[in-house]
Amino acid sequence: MRIAVLNNAVPFVRGGAEHLADALTAKLREYGHSAILVRIPFCWEPPTKILEHMLACRLLRLPEVERAVAFKFPAYFVPHANKLVWLLHQFRQAYDFWGTSFQGLPDTQEGRDVRECIIRADNVYLAEAKTIFTNSEVTARRLKTFNGLDSELLYPPLLEKGHFSCVDYGDYVFAPGRINDVKRQRLLVESMAFCRSPVRLVLAGRTETKVDADRIQAIIHAQGLEERIEFVDRFITEEEKAAWFSRALACAYIPYDEDSYGYVTLESYLSRKPVITCDDSGGIHELVKDGGTGRIVPAEPRAIAAAMDELYHDKPLARRMGEAGHSLAQSLNINWDRVIEALTR
Amino acid sequence: MRVILATSIMPFVEGGSTQIVGWLHRQLQAYGHEVEYFQFPISESYSEMLEQLLAMRLLDLSQHGERLIAVRTPSHLLKHPSKVVWFIHHYRSAYDLWGTKYQTLPGTAEGLAYRTAIVNSDNVALRESIRLFSNSAVVRDRLRAFNGVSAEVLYPPLLDPGRFSCGSYGDYLLYFARLTHHKRQWLAIEALRHTRTPVKLVIAGSPDPGVEPYVFDLERLVEKYDLKDRVSILPRWIPEDEKLGLFAECLAVAYFPFDEDSYGYPSLEAHAARKPVLTTSDAGGTNELVIDGENGRVTPADPELIAHAMDGLYDDRKLARRMGEAGEARVQKLGINWDNVMSRLLA
Numbered sequence: 001m002r003i004a005v006l007n008n009a010v011p012f013v014r015g016g017a018e019h020l021a022d023a024l025t026a027k028l029r030e031y032g033h034s035a036i037l038v039r040i041p042f043c044w045e046p047p048t049k050i051l052e053h054m055l056a057c058r059l060l061r062l063p064e065v066e067r068a069v070a071f072k073f074p075a076y077f078v079p080h081a082n083k084l085v086w087l088l089h090q091f092r093q094a095y096d097f098w099g100t101s102f103q104g105l106p107d108t109q110e111g112r113d114v115r116e117c118i119i120r121a122d123n124v125y126l127a128e129a130k131t132i133f134t135n136s137e138v139t140a141r142r143l144k145t146f147n148g149l150d151s152e153l154l155y156p157p158l159l160e161k162g163h164f165s166c167v168d169y170g171d172y173v174f175a176p177g178r179i180n181d182v183k184r185q186r187l188l189v190e191s192m193a194f195c196r197s198p199v200r201l202v203l204a205g206r207t208e209t210k211v212d213a214d215r216i217q218a219i220i221h222a223q224g225l226e227e228r229i230e231f232v233d234r235f236i237t238e239e240e241k242a243a244w245f246s247r248a249l250a251c252a253y254i255p256y257d258e259d260s261y262g263y264v265t266l267e268s269y270l271s272r273k274p275v276i277t278c279d280d281s282g283g284i285h286e287l288v289k290d291g292g293t294g295r296i297v298p299a300e301p302r303a304i305a306a307a308m309d310e311l312y313h314d315k316p317l318a319r320r321m322g323e324a325g326h327s328l329a330q331s332l333n334i335n336w337d338r339v340i341e342a343l344t345r
Numbered sequence: 346m347r348v349i350l351a352t353s354i355m356p357f358v359e360g361g362s363t364q365i366v367g368w369l370h371r372q373l374q375a376y377g378h379e380v381e382y383f384q385f386p387i388s389e390s391y392s393e394m395l396e397q398l399l400a401m402r403l404l405d406l407s408q409h410g411e412r413l414i415a416v417r418t419p420s421h422l423l424k425h426p427s428k429v430v431w432f433i434h435h436y437r438s439a440y441d442l443w444g445t446k447y448q449t450l451p452g453t454a455e456g457l458a459y460r461t462a463i464v465n466s467d468n469v470a471l472r473e474s475i476r477l478f479s480n481s482a483v484v485r486d487r488l489r490a491f492n493g494v495s496a497e498v499l500y501p502p503l504l505d506p507g508r509f510s511c512g513s514y515g516d517y518l519l520y521f522a523r524l525t526h527h528k529r530q531w532l533a534i535e536a537l538r539h540t541r542t543p544v545k546l547v548i549a550g551s552p553d554p555g556v557e558p559y560v561f562d563l564e565r566l567v568e569k570y571d572l573k574d575r576v577s578i579l580p581r582w583i584p585e586d587e588k589l590g591l592f593a594e595c596l597a598v599a600y601f602p603f604d605e606d607s608y609g610y611p612s613l614e615a616h617a618a619r620k621p622v623l624t625t626s627d628a629g630g631t632n633e634l635v636i637d638g639e640n641g642r643v644t645p646a647d648p649e650l651i652a653h654a655m656d657g658l659y660d661d662r663k664l665a666r667r668m669g670e671a672g673e674a675r676v677q678k679l680g681i682n683w684d685n686v687m688s689r690l691l692a
Contacts, residue, residue: 002356002357004356004386009381009383010409011347011349011381011406011409011410012347012379012381012409012410034357036354036356036357036384036386038384038385038386039383039384040404041383041404041405041406043405043406043408045408049405052403052405053403053404053405055400055403056399056400056401056403056404057400059396059397059399059400059403060385060386060397060400061386061387061388061393061396061397062356062386062388063355063356063386063387063388063389063390064355064356064357064358064386065356065386
């Protein structure tokens with residue numbers, strides 16, 4: 001089949017969605033389909049730009065394409081008679097972020113109008129899809145609550161998983177991934193000041209803005225944590241990531257209300273490492289069992305520090321939880337056979 | 346530098362334009378730049394053109410990157426404060442093909458309105474660019490004539506000319522191109538029957554979708570003139586190693602397309618392998634590269650005259666070598682290399 005994978009693109013920013021789009025395109029080809037990845041620029045400042053991009057998506061065409069698979073707002077607005085949506089998340093500023101500190105959209109008449117347009121367009125155009133798949137129960141629930149639309153759960157697999165392994169349970173907690181406000185690495189850095197053990201933190205990933213980087217550096221210096229935090233502010237390769245995982249004590253992943261289980265969680269389990277997360281981290285809870293495969297603690301520095309200390313002092317516990325995570329990951333049946341079957345049926 | 350590279354594509358079709366941009370992408374990265382690469386699918390159907398042009402205007406990249414390089418139409422409609430356009434062809438139905446049998450816009454008031462809208466939007470977008478390049482003199486002249494803008498000719502290089510080498514100046518001419526009627530492989534066969542030397546011909550390349558009758562015609566022509574011992578046709582995709590071998594051992598490269606915009610990669614590949622190019626005076630862009638008697642031969646599209654040029658090269662291999670080597674120099678003289686492309690596009 002000739003398939004187009006549609007995703008948004010914010011130039012020079014790469015995260016889980018970009019990774020998944022690349023992976024899906026490559027896998028579709030591996031399974032014998034012709035696939036192209038169509039990346040559509042997206043920009044939300046000022047908010048009226050959002051409306052222009054929604055319109056642009058409606059105006060784009062997909063000649064020669066027999067099936068479209070779209071991931072994100074507003075890429076899923078591109079018209080196609082045989083369109084599937086694999087929803088990673090909607091434009092959250094208009095939905096669950098509205099009324100929180102992550103709202104983004106201004107609470108002005110204009111901001112409210114933009115929000116209204118987004119919701120209405122989602123109601124109409126998402127419904128065009130032949131099937132909507134979601135990447136997590138959280139995303140599915142939101143879609144049902146806010147838009148009244150049903151969906152089918154389809155967990156995204158990792159592109160390759162053979163390179164993850166466990167060598168040792170070392171003296172550091174590993175926190176990989178894109179660094180920004182919503183991922184809350186700052187909270188993690190603040191927590192380190194409250195640790196009683198000499199546990200270290202390896203924070204690795206590209207900061208989204210210079211402000212994100214400066215704030216983290218400021219906390220490190222203010223608290224004198226230079227020796228205990230390794231801050232690798234750049235894109236890290238798969239190999240580097242796997243190497244850090246293999247010798248980590250545990251993984252920390254504490255985003256605010258994430259939609260999906262998070263690749264980081266799965267990668268940690270494949271490396272047999274427990275996951276420390278927070279009780280407001282959203283979809284991560286679909287995979288993390290508190291006390292079983294990791295720790296779920298309040299989003300508060302002392303609680304996070306205590307969880308790190310506990311694992312530092314009890315490495316057999318870290319190992320037990322990591323092993324349990326590994327078994328859980330194996331049992332979920334998250335694999336490409338299943339994804340390709342669902343998206344090409 | 347953070348560079349946004351944008352182009353349009355016909356999904357699932359590879360061609361010269363996808364190569365220009367794909368190779369530019371790889372070279373930008375090789376030169377140490379951070380690149381965001383956008384390939385927008387575009388329907389060429391005229392009735393869907395205006396909404397797609399509007400979409401290009403609405404997608405906002407202006408907050409990112411220090412440079413936007415837009416290549417295939419209509420990606421040049423994207424807005425950016427530091428936009429450079431490397432223009433490779435118009436939506437030709439609204440331009441030089443208007444009024445010919447190749448025109449796909451209807452010749453009605455509606456068609457004319459589409460044509461006007463397309464030309465007007467090009468006029469606006471091209472003038473926004475801080476620098477405008479074309480891939481050939483033909484396209485530069487069209488930009489001048491139809492849009493009233495001046496472009497600098499910037500010839501697209503091969504991805505990696507260093508892969509080609511010269512082994513010998515053998516006994517065959519190589520015609521390496523897609524098999525399709527306007528490439529005129531048949532003219533090479535027609536010429537071969539008029540040669541007095543035993544020079545051979547190898548025709549190699551992927552048939553365009555749906556041109557099986559054309560390939561069949563070529564084979565029939567070979568049979569009709571009883572040239573089976575001297576002509577080989579390889580109607581398929583040629584793997585890289587086989588291709589390099591064919592170029593390394595050929596006497597010269599034959600390339601007789603009808604009125605193309607640009608010089609065509611086979612000519613460049615010939616010179617990368619230090620082989621002369623045999624072409625015709627109606628081939629279009631190839632005439633920007635090949636000077637008769639210097640780095641190849643240019644003859645009218647007449648089988649007997651072409652045959653005479655073929656014999657000349659066969660009889661005098663030293664001449665073939667001299668022209669092949671001059672070809673390399675000619676390529677450098679025209680600035681067909683990535684150092685030059687980088688410095689012009691990023692200046």
